Amino acid sequence: VVNNLDVVKSKVVTVCPYCGAGCKINLCVENGKIVRAEGANGVTNQGELCLKGYFGWDFLNDTKLLTPRLNEPMIRREKGGKFEVVSWDEAISYTAQRLKEIKQKYGAKSIMHTGSSRGTGNETNYVMQKFARAVTGNNNVDCCARVCHGPSVAGLQQTLGNGAMSNSITDIENSKCLLVFGYNCADSHPIVARRVIKAKEKGAKIIVCDPRKIETARIADQHLQMNNGTNMALVNAFAHVLIEENLYDKNYVANFTEGFEEYRQIVADYSPEAVEKLVGVPAEDIRQAMRTYAAAPSATIMWGMGVTQFGQAVDVVKGLSGLALLTGNLGRPDVGVGPVRGQNNVQGACDMGVLPNEFPGYQSVTNPEIRAKFAKAWGINADDMDPNVGYRITEVPHLALEGKVKAYYIMGEDPLQTEADLGLVRKGFDALEFVVVQDIFMTKTAEQADVILPATSWGEHGGIFSCADRGFQRFGKAIEPKGNVKRDWEIISLLATEMGYPMHYNSNEEIWDELRELCPLYYGATYEKIGEMGHVQWPCPTLDHPGTPYLYKDNHFDTPTGKGQLFATAWRAPAEIPDEEFPLVLCTVREVGHYSCRSMTGNCAALQTLADEPGFVQMHPEDAQRMGICDQQILWVESRRGKVISRCNYNERINKGAVYMTYQWWIGACNELTQDNLDPVSKTPETKYCAVRVEPIIDQ
Ligand code: SF4
Known part of the structure; x- marks a missing residue:
């Protein structure tokens, strides 16, 4: 492993x-x-x-660059006015003054903040949540996990105790069965x-559950090409088979889990034969999938947005973890x-607590002892801390329209591109009194800001990231920034100080050490250790601890009782199902060459060339031909919320009755069409399912 960060x-x-x-x-x-x-x-x-x-x-x-890099602080003093370049001193004092006025007039709860899941690093996220909690005085801090794996965090915390991957990325290749559910890893x-x-190649069985013939399906032993929006029914049917065919591990269930009787009763209604029409997969295939999964000496379930971006996402996550509990596929290497x-x-x-319900290290904001610990470390009065869970980013448009949120401090997020139902999000933004955007590019959200605080980019600073398997990794600074920009945590610190809470840090490591002292999960993950080992997975509770490649050793779960919680519930239909007027399902997907809102990858020449127009709408040729639509024809794609231009892309690898679009294209942003039906627990929107129609613009 290469560890030299100099x-x-x-x-x-x-x-x-x-x-x-x-x-x-x-x-x-x-x-x-950078040359290579x-x-x-x-x-x-x-x-x-x-x-x-x-x-x-x-x-x-x-x-x-297609999009200008933000190089100078800017203020727009009137709504609809022009940006004016200002000094850092003026930008900081103006922003601090406006935030203080809003806090005084409407109360601390009226200010919302985001951290960033992108290139800024853990240290900055720690500082941003500290700003929200110690300076503004609320728990209104959130990140884009809300629109992606928020349901995984919420669901797994309830059933297993930790919201993260239980295993390691390196483990995946040694598992003897991979159940890949709603996850297009390619x-x-x-x-x-x-x-x-x-x-x-090492002999694992691969089972893919996905409406599309994704790349993984091509090498799979079984591809269950299910109907969109039927996840819970299929997961319940899987559990039904494991129990009915006696494929589950009875000793494991008896010793390490709770809730089996109720679970068994719920899934009893979901025989493969009962759900095959709904799910669109033959009953025998559902049965065979579970025979394979249960027979494997080690099995791993992997999932992605195909599970989490639904209105019933948390239930499905809990259901998936139930399959692992039923078969004892937790608490050892190569499973999970x-x-x-x-x-x-x-x-x-x-991990850094950019969550409205948890401090860093997944410590609850509603626990008075935890609040007292953070208050003491941060030099504030515990009684001044917000004892309630804060707002989620997906709630902001509604809360702004209700007058409850007045200011939004957005760091490294682009909600006006990436959130569901952009018409609604725009209305919410229009209702806000003050928007601060701290970013590296003039994103769609930055265009609407009152203040722009330009930050350094990945490549221009170092720090620590957590990768998907809980591994802390240090990343280095390659070049000096060119514009009049500052490190994210330095900007936040300047604002905090200006608002009356002195905040001074000299290095990433100083911030990291403050964090470690407050988080038992990370205490042993020192800067030095992460540098030496290259990858340290939490929990890492002591200085001599090497990190934890897999969770739940000895099948002890981090739930209140120490046992895994079996969970099943009835399937719920998505909120908006196709009808005569809008007969197709729209599902949002990724584009391999681009990332998130495309502000970074869209400004890279090679990636622009390789994936220049990710604005296609993928249609099954039979659907398209039935509607008289040719391949590459320019179309309107319309839902009840909006209408965008796109180009038809015949694709035989998708299912009939559904169309697929990426959210990464600036013109035909599919989030103009999506809906914000939120999962009731995680508040994650159902961006994988809404009803649309397509209509040719130009006859071929
Ligand atoms: Fe690796 Fe980056 Fe590609 Fe992800 S996007 S697989 S981190 S190279």
């Missing part, structure tokens, strides 16, 4: 900023510019990179996908449950 002449070891696989990269630098990226020998990538890792750096050289985490291929986190540091943002 600038070694022209090569700097960093960690890829584009997905939770946590690949290590050598950035090669000449004359202050090479795969470094990281624990998770072992020298390999995908195309985003190889080509996702050239925006740092500031050449021919597009989302290409280097994780290589582990799936390696597992197959893997919600593979999407953005490179979304695990880290959650």
Whole structure:
């Protein structure tokens, strides 16, 4: 493992900023510019990179950017007015003054904050949540986990005790059965996908549950090409088979789980024969999948947005963990449950307490002893801390329209591109009195800001990321920033100080050490250890602890009783099902060459060339031909919330009755169409399912 984080002449070891696989990269630098990226020998990538890792750096050289890089602080003093470049002193004092006025007039709860799951690092996320809790005085701090794996965190915390992957990315290739559910790893985490291929080469059985014939389906032993929106029914049917056919591990269930009787009764109604029409998969295939899964000496469940971006996502996560509990596939190497986190540091943002219900280290904000601990460390009065769970980012549009949220401090997020039902989000933004955007690019959200605070980018600073398997990894600074920009945590510290809470940090390590002292889960993960080992997985409670490759050793779960909680519930239909007017299901998906809102990858020449127009709407040829639509024809795609232009892309690998679009294209943003039906627990929107129609714009 390459651990040298110093600038070694022209090569700097960093960690890829584009997905939770946590690949290590050598950035090669000449004359202050990055000239090349090479795969470094990281624990998770072992020298390999995908195309985003190889080509996702050239925006740092500031050449021919499609979107301007933010280089100077700016203020827009009137709504609808023009941005004015100002000094840092003025930007900080103006922002602090406005935030103080809003807090005084409407109360602390009226201010919302985001951390960032992208290139800024764990240290900054720690400082941002501290700002919310100690300076503003609320728990209104959240991140994009809300629109991706928030349900995995909420669901797994209830059933197993920890919201993260129970296993390691390196484990995947040694598992003898992979149940890949709603997870297109080839597009989302290409280097994780290589582990799936390696597992197959080593003899693993692969079962894919997905409406599309994704890449993994091509190597799968079974592909259950299920109907969109039927996850809970299929998971219940899986449990039904495990119990009815006596495939489950009775000793494990008796000794290490709770709730079996109720669970058994609920899934009794979900025989494969009863659900095959709803799910769209023959009963015998459902049965065979569970015979394979239960027979494997080691089995791992992996899932992605195909599970979590539904209105019933938390239930499905809990149901999936139930399959692992029923078969004893937890608490040892090469087994487990893997919600593979999407953005490179979304695990880290959650680890750092950029969550409205938890301090760093997953410590509850509603626990008075925990609040007292943080208050003491931060030099504030515990009675002044907010004892209630804060707002989620997906609630902000509604809360703004109700007048409850008045100011929004957004760091490294682009809600006006990435959140469901953009028409609603825009209305919410219009109702806000004050928006601060701290970012590296003029995103759609930045365009609406009252103040812009320009930050350094990945590549221009170092720090620690958490990859998807709970591994802390240090990443290095490769080049000096070019504009009048500052490190994110420095900007937050300046604001805090200006608002009357002196905050001064000299280094990432100083922040990290403050965090470690407050978080038993991370206490032993020192900067030095992470540098030496390259990858330290929490829990790492003591200085001599090597980190934890898999959770729940000895089958002790981190639940109140120490037992795994079996859970099943009835399937609920998605909120908006197709009808005559809007006859197709729209499902949002990823584009392998681009990342998130595309602000970074869309400004990289090679990636633009490779994936220039991710604005296609994928249609099954039979559906399209029935509607008289040709391949590549320009279309309107319309839902009850909006209408966007797109281009038809015939795709035989998708299911009939559904169309697929990415959210990464600036013009035809599919979030104009999606709906914000939120999971009741995690408040994650149902961006994987809404009803649309398509209509040709130009006759071919
Ligand atoms: Fe690795 Fe993900 Fe970066 Fe690709 S995008 S190089 S898989 S971390």
